[in-house]
Amino acid sequence: MINPVVHFEIPVADMDRAMAFYEAVFGCRLERRRVDGYDMAFFPRAEGQAGASGALACGDVYIPSKTGPILYFDVPDIIPVLARAQAHGGAVLYPRTHVGEEGYVAEIEDSEGNRIALSAPPDEAR
Structure with a gap:
């Protein structure tokens, strides 16, 4: 098993606010859809490329928290993010370390109110 993680969902309370945040912070466009009765916004994903798919998810079973699993987003440079x-x-x-x-x-x-982690390569801009 090379990479067992195939999909993640980030709980949100306000989808419009969360989409605006993630699109601005990560510079990507999210695709909003209704899935199984829940409001979701999917991160872009390229077929055949490394990495998991993921979405913001809003509904009664999705409760934002800083105490659950921590997702790491790969970025070229942490400081501007x-x-x-x-x-x-x-x-x-947790500051850039x-x-x-x-x-x-x-x-x-x-x-x-979720805890999200960032990861950047050792040669990122200082």
């Missing part, structure tokens, strides 16, 4: 997160209602929970050969990590609180 932290700035965009703060500018759009997020907060820095060098973790050796793996590169850099940081954690933010999104617009909904």
Whole structure:
């Protein structure tokens, strides 16, 4: 088994606010759909490429939290992502930190109160 994670869902309380946050912070367009009665917004995914698919999910079973699993988003440079997160209602929970050969990590609180992590390669811009 190379990569057992195939899909994730991030709980949100306000889909419009969450979509605005994630689109601004990560510079991507989310596709909003109704799935099994729940309001969802899907992150872009390229078929045949590495990585899991994922979505924001809103509904009675989706409760935002900082205490559940932590998802890591791969970014080329953490510093501008932290700035965009703060500018759009997020907060820095764990500052950009060098973790050796793996590169850099940081954690933010999104617009909904979830803990989201960032990962960048060791050669990211300083």
